[in-house]
Amino acid sequence: MFKKLFSLVAVVLLCTAFSIPDKVVKKADKEITKFFEIEHFEKQTISVSKAINTATVSEFGAENLFKIVKEGTLLGYGYIGNAASKTATFDYLVLFDTDFIITKTKVLVYREEYGGEISSKRWLRQFEGASPASDELQYNQDIIPISGATISVQSMTRAVNNLLKSIAVLQKKSVI
Incomplete structure (x- = not known):
């Protein structure tokens, strides 16, 4: 009984995890416009098959x-993700250059009373320059802890590391 219930909850969570709220998409688009200093751009979704997705x-x-394109020219790539905080989740954006080197990270929506310091531009700059070829970022070594935001800091660090590992898989499988 417990296994069936757990499986059902897992399926429901997976299905809902693929939905990006409009508010989050709008904030990401605004951030992309600001970062690339452009008014109009096109987001071209990169489709990942279920088989490859299970390998990431x-x-x-x-x-x-997605790819970020302006008038046929590739400017870079973007990823919108969701990570756990203490009792809720937060949405974030990672922007890459054309070689999949992180150029910017941004917390788009933070849903906790405490730990919002991870939204600081200064703190988020620690991820810039990381790539799938980089060594894994280490909490308390490469990534500075924040008092009162330990869970969110560790979660963001893990999320970025997981994204970089996943991008490496996509590159190896010629998806991107």
């Missing part, structure tokens, strides 16, 4: 991995 740690679906 990050989830790809609901148009959360």
Whole structure:
């Protein structure tokens, strides 16, 4: 009985995990416009098959991995993700250059009373320059802890590391 209930909950969570709220998409688009200093751009979704998606740690679906294109020119890539905080989740954006080197990270929506310091531009800059070829980012070594935001800091660090590992899988399988 417990296994069936757990399986049902897991399926429901997976199905709902692929939905990106409009509010989050709008914030991501605003951030992309600001970062690339452009008014108009096109997001071209990168489709990842279910088989390849199961080989990655990050989830790809609901148009959360995309190319950023202006007038036929590739500017970079973007990923919208969701990670756990103490009692809720937060949505984040990772922007990459054309070589999949992180150029910007941004917490789009943080849903907790405490730990919002992970939204700080200064703190988020620690992820810039990381790539699938980089060593894994280490909490309390590469990534500075924040008092009162330990869970969110560790979660964001894990999410970025998982994304970089997943991008490496997609590159190896010639998806991107």
